[in-house]
Amino acid sequence: MNKNVSAEQSPAEQTKQEAFLPLLGRYIKLKLRLLGKEMWRCRISYLFIAPFCILFTLFYLVPVCTSVGLSFTYFNVLEEPRFVGWQNYINLFFADEVFLIAVKNTFLFAVITGPVGYFLALFIAWMINDIKNPKIRAVMTLIFYAPTISGQAYIVWKYIFSSDIYGLANGWLMKLGVIYEAKLWFQDTTYIMPILIIVVLWMSMGTGFLSFIAGLQNVDRSLYEAGYMDGVKNRFQELWYITLPSMKEQLMFGAVMTITSSFSIHDQLAALAGFPSVSYAAHTVVSHLIDYGTIRFEMGYASAIATLLFIVMVLCNKLIQSVLRKVGR
Amino acid sequence: MAIIKHKKRVKPNHSKAGDFVSITILVVMGLFMALPLVLAISNSLKPLEELYIFPPRFLVSNPTLDNFHDVFVLMSQSWVPFSRYIFNTVFITLTGTIGHLLVASLCAYALAKHRFPGRNLIFWIIVTALMFSTQVTAIPNYLIMSKIGWLDSYLALIIPAIAKPLGLFLMKQFMEQIPDSLLEAARIDGAKETTVFLRIAMPQVKPAWLTLIIFCFQDLWNLQGSNYIYSEELKTLPYALSQISAAGISRAGATAAVAVIMMIVPITIFIISQSNIIETMASSGIKE
Numbered sequence: 178m179n180k181n182v183s184a185e186q187s188p189a190e191q192t193k194q195e196a197f198l199p200l201l202g203r204y205i206k207l208k209l210r211l212l213g214k215e216m217w218r219c220r221i222s223y224l225f226i227a228p229f230c231i232l233f234t235l236f237y238l239v240p241v242c243t244s245v246g247l248s249f250t251y252f253n254v255l256e257e258p259r260f261v262g263w264q265n266y267i268n269l270f271f272a273d274e275v276f277l278i279a280v281k282n283t284f285l286f287a288v289i290t291g292p293v294g295y296f297l298a299l300f301i302a303w304m305i306n307d308i309k310n311p312k313i314r315a316v317m318t319l320i321f322y323a324p325t326i327s328g329q330a331y332i333v334w335k336y337i338f339s340s341d342i343y344g345l346a347n348g349w350l351m352k353l354g355v356i357y358e359a360k361l362w363f364q365d366t367t368y369i370m371p372i373l374i375i376v377v378l379w380m381s382m383g384t385g386f387l388s389f390i391a392g393l394q395n396v397d398r399s400l401y402e403a404g405y406m407d408g409v410k411n412r413f414q415e416l417w418y419i420t421l422p423s424m425k426e427q428l429m430f431g432a433v434m435t436i437t438s439s440f441s442i443h444d445q446l447a448a449l450a451g452f453p454s455v456s457y458a459a460h461t462v463v464s465h466l467i468d469y470g471t472i473r474f475e476m477g478y479a480s481a482i483a484t485l486l487f488i489v490m491v492l493c494n495k496l497i498q499s500v501l502r503k504v505g506r
Numbered sequence: 507m508a509i510i511k512h513k514k515r516v517k518p519n520h521s522k523a524g525d526f527v528s529i530t531i532l533v534v535m536g537l538f539m540a541l542p543l544v545l546a547i548s549n550s551l552k553p554l555e556e557l558y559i560f561p562p563r564f565l566v567s568n569p570t571l572d573n574f575h576d577v578f579v580l581m582s583q584s585w586v587p588f589s590r591y592i593f594n595t596v597f598i599t600l601t602g603t604i605g606h607l608l609v610a611s612l613c614a615y616a617l618a619k620h621r622f623p624g625r626n627l628i629f630w631i632i633v634t635a636l637m638f639s640t641q642v643t644a645i646p647n648y649l650i651m652s653k654i655g656w657l658d659s660y661l662a663l664i665i666p667a668i669a670k671p672l673g674l675f676l677m678k679q680f681m682e683q684i685p686d687s688l689l690e691a692a693r694i695d696g697a698k699e700t701t702v703f704l705r706i707a708m709p710q711v712k713p714a715w716l717t718l719i720i721f722c723f724q725d726l727w728n729l730q731g732s733n734y735i736y737s738e739e740l741k742t743l744p745y746a747l748s749q750i751s752a753a754g755i756s757r758a759g760a761t762a763a764v765a766v767i768m769m770i771v772p773i774t775i776f777i778i779s780q781s782n783i784i785e786t787m788a789s790s791g792i793k794e
Contacts, residue, residue, distance in 0.1 A: 212623055219622035221699050226628065229613035232669035237635055240646035247646070254649075301535060304528045315780055317532065319773075320540050326776055327769030328728040329744065332751055332761055333546040339758075345545070348562035379539065384672070384721070384787075391787035412524055426791020433636050433792065441639035448751075463641050470645045471733055479645050487642045494637040498792075 247480035254474050265481035278457045279465040289374055291439035294381030302389035318390055321382045331445045334376050338362035363450045369458040376445055385431030392427030396420055432497045440490050462486055549762035557758050573759035586738045595743035599726040602667040606722045609668050614677035615703050635671040662734035667726055673718040679789040680714040713782035720779055724772050
């Protein structure tokens with residue numbers, strides 16, 4: 178408003194404007210004082226949140242901002258960071274072939290294991306929920322959740338797909354006469370991805386899965402009866418019109434957990450296919466980040482990777498959330 | 507009549523054939539999930555000659571504890587005593603988990619039950635923090651650790667775990683359910699806010715405690731942390747054990763034994779606390 182003051186304005190209007198400015202200043206001052214008072218009144222609340230917020234700021238917020246800042250520098254830890262502008266990003270996309278492979282692999286994992294893992298978790302939770310006996314329900318939940326919490330147990334897949342004839346896959350396939358010599362499962366680029374996708378899916382019943390189980394258990398039973406009266410014919414209609422809309426919040430939470438974890442797959446891949454893997458067949462963006470951050474100590478470059486990863490993760494989450502809002506409509 | 511019928515079969519629109527199909531799928535999928543873990547246990551009990559037979563057998567025929575014995579022998583050969591690795595991991599896990607529970611609960615209580623300026627903004631930041639993984643912050647974290655001189659100490663592993671956003675998020679959502687009248691009644695009786703938190707609020711959210719404990723426990727229990735820790739005597743159990751697995755095929759049995767040792771603890775804790783965890787996850791939803 179203040180910018181539009183022009184010479185043609187009548188004196189009355191000008192005085193109005195002149196009176197307006199100090200008024201605005203006073204208004205802001207008053208607001209700030211009220212806010213200050215309000216904050217002082219709530220000082221106990223701030224004391225309560227202080228320990229967490231300080232640590233959170235130090236180890237989550239500051240790092241994200243630092244990462245963005247460092248991504249525009251060349252930094253090898255020994256020397257001071259040197260500003261290089263967009264050079265790191267340009268190099269990533271135009272000079273680093275391995276990065277492009279990593280992006281391709283990451284998206285392959287995210288696109289396949291993300292949605293499949295998500296719907297599998299939902300589907301299995303839904304079927305487990307239909308089991309009448311609570312003990313069997315608990316056992317089933319444990320069976321599906323166990324691979325996720327058993328630490329490095331995924332190492333057993335290395336035995337299953339071992340490259341000698343004593344590995345289960347080789348041994349049995351040779352016994353059956355499907356193959357005649359031992360396959361080098363984790364050295365052959367045609368097999369690496371499919372096997373790793375299976376392993377990742379095996380471990381995909383995580384926090385989101387538990388959230389689904391809980392959400393399903395807490396759907397209001399009377400809704401089902403009402404739906405039955407209203408002519409819901411089968412379990413799929415029931416799922417779409419009654420169950421899913423009443424557990425929307427869990428669906429959101431599950432989506433966040435799935436997306437976040439499917440973009441950060443690395444540990445199991447490194448343990449099974451090696452790090453770096455044969456012709457980078459199992460190299461993900463996180464692998465690339467770890468490679469530059471902890472092995473080559475090119476912190477600026479690694480920060481650029483981390484920043485891109487951060488942006489993609491958050492954007493993807495926001496996008497999926499807006500899609501999930503439409504469930505059951 | 508109608509009520510009795512519904513009690514018998516809560517979901518009358520479910521066909522028997524559908525039930526059968528769904529149970530079949532569950533069993534098949536369940537086998538896919540369970541068999542690799544069974545194989546890990548079976549392998550850990552196999553004597554050496556059974557690990558190298560053709561065709562390979564799934565189940566062990568002459569179970570032995572040799573592999574576990576091997577792990578302990580291998581570990582006792584390292585110049586840091588094996589018990590030191592166990593102590594490190596147990597110490598890190600316990601302090602980290604207790605610290606996380608306390609700090610996250612304090613913050614969650616204020617976010618859920620107090621009205622103060624900035625509360626929504628803080629919660630929004632926490633929810634956003636759920637959307638990226640810790641790898642994103644790994645490098646700056648390393649730099650920060652080295653600035654404050656926490657590299658090569660337990661603090662580098664414990665302190666970041668205390669501020670995990672997931673625990674705070676779950677605890678806050680669960681605490682929303684505590685009736686305000688309960689807290690108000692205590693305040694009218696003249697209780698201080700810390701007393702209200704410790705005596706009234708915390709006992710109400712015991713299921714959430716267990717959930718936070720198991721999530722934090724899992725993270726720390728499996729933490730290798732070799733980027734932050736150089737001194738051998740400060741290294742963690744998963745790190746030490748991963749060195750055994752890294753030796754490759756020659757130690758297939760010992761590797762399986764290691765996997766079994768590492769998975770027993772978290773699975774046991776999950777079995778004990780399962781119903782409480784499910785109760786907490788019911789309130790885990792992200793509201794629009």
